[in-house]
Each structure stands twice: as C-alpha cells, then as structure tokens.
Amino acid sequence: MTAPTASRFTVRPLDPVADAELLHGWVTDPKAAFWMMQDATVEDIRREYGAITAHEHHHAAVGLLDGEPVFLMEWYDPRQVELVGLYEPEPGDVGMHFLVAPTDTPVRGFTRAVITAVVTELFTDPANRRIVVEPDIRNDAVHALNEYVGFEVVDKIEKPEKDAFLAVCTREGFQRSDAMREVVR
Template identity: 70%
Template sequence: MTFTFRPVDPLRDAELLHAWVTHPKAAFWMMQGARLEEVERAYMEIAADEHHHALLGLKDGEPAFLMEKYDPAHRELVGLYEPEPGDIGMHFLTPPTDTPVHGFTRAVITAVMEHLFADPAVRRVVVEPDVANKAVHALNEAVGFVPAREIQKPEKKALLSFCTRERFRAATGVAA
C-alpha cells in the first residue's frame, strides 16, 4: 500500500476528524465526547503550534488515517523523560471501517515511520501509548519499538517506547 501525507486543514477536515476521534474504536484518543467545534479548535491549536503537527495519510488521494508528530522536548513528554537530539514523538489513528483490510494498520504505522525517518534529523521515534492499549503495543513492536518504562501522564498511564532508525530497518526491512 502506498500512502501520501498532507497537513490537516482544521476547518475543512473537522467533520471527518470528529467522526474518527469520537468513535468508540478511538477510545485511546481521549476525545470520545468532543463536539465538532472542540475537534476543530484542537486541530487549529495544533496547526498553530510549531512543535506539533497533524497530517492526514491519504490512500489514492482519500483520507485514510491521521498522524501527529511532535517535539517531545516541548510537548507531551516534557519532564517525563530525557529527550535526545533527533527525537520525535508520534501518534496515529486508523478510522473505524465496516470493511477491514488485513494488514492495513501495520501498513499505516510502517508508512508513518518511513515518513518520520525521511527527515535525516530524526534519529529516534518516541511513543507513549496507554498501557492498556495492547493492540498498539503489538504494532509498535512489529516496527521496532522497544518499551522503556511506564510513565504517569496527567491523562493516562503510558508505556514510553523508542524506535531508532536501525531498529525500524531491522524489524521491517524498510530502508529508512
């Protein structure tokens, strides 16, 4: 599967994102009860933030998933670990579907990692999924993430994990 990426347009994409992030499947996104205006505002704040970016992953030109990347020295993990030069944080969300495609989510996380490592300044991807999100832990492991430790964030207990360019290449065979 081939994906392309484009920045989220908070006004144009708000309805689509609202449907995705409030769906029960997206419980770990923690926006279950959000109103359309709240989703729009959240993505407008991200669009205005130099340390946080939201992108739509496109398949055949159509939105297929959401990814966010952030500088963990300035967002999400400030004070919870010691950031290193070249660290980038990441979140991704695949939307609900009535017709699941086998291997789709793994293809998505692989494409997200390829996109992040396409920047030569990125040396390591950092994630902090909820400790209860076993499905994403398995996906993370499949692309080379190694859990470091559990951390307590204000909104959740998270599993801090890291993936270097070399670990990603070893796990997936993808040159990054």
C-alpha cells in the same frame, strides 16, 4: 482485498477547519477510545487541531490512500510538548501519534501498513533519529503494532491523563523490524 504497501500512502497537511467533521467521525468512534476524545464536538476538533497546526512544535497530517483520507498522524518535539519532564530526550527525538480511520470493511494488515508508512514518513527527515511514543499501558493492539515496526519499551510513565509505556524506535530498529523484513519478501 489485500493490505496496501506502506509506499502507496501519501500525506497532506491537516486543515483544522476543512477536516474537522472527518476527524470528528474518527476520534469519536468507539475503536478510538484511547484517543480520549469520545465526547468531542466538531467545534472541539476544530479548536484542538487549530491549536496543533498553529503550534511551532506540534504538527498534524492526514494520510491518504488513492486520494482518500484513511489515517491521521501527529508528530511533535517531545522536549516542548507532551513528554516534557517525563523522560530524558535525546537530540533527534520526535514524538508520534497515529489513528486509522474507522471502517465497516477491515482489511487484514492495513493498520500495519499505516504505521509502517507513518514511521517511514518521520524518518524521511534526517533530523529525526528516534521516534518516541507514549501509548496507554492498556492498549495492547498498539503495543503489538509498535513492536512490529521496531519500537522498544524503555519505561512506564505517568501522564496526567493515563499511565503509559514510553517506547522508542531508532532508524536501525526500524530497519531490523518485522515491517522491514516483510517489505523485503
């Protein structure tokens, strides 16, 4: 099987009650260690995502491929959530997290297609000028994915739960990225 193109994915709002069991299986999977929810219960997930979906400045969605849930995406206003006081935000900054569902049958290029779809989705909002991420400095896999879609590391920051690289992706950086070059091929 070949990886789908980013345009084949759709997103729907996350339902913290209906999606709690699904998300529990994703965030507690050993490959999701950097999500830092390994010991979470289903009720913890309901509570956490209930708070996120109720928050004015933090949002979550489930990504679908052919109607099947395959990834989680979150986006937030870094002036209000997550990065407050850790960097100087610019107008149009939006923070982002994403998580691909675990699978027993990995497809080469799938996660690249997911992150491309997530960045594309966020840039559909004209108010979003830059996407900001803060992955754990030890998460080499996500650093490579971020670079693939045009993120550039701008700083190392200390968060309460981790040391992180602050990285930024502009619309222009995304358009010049390896992800977009592959779309043109």
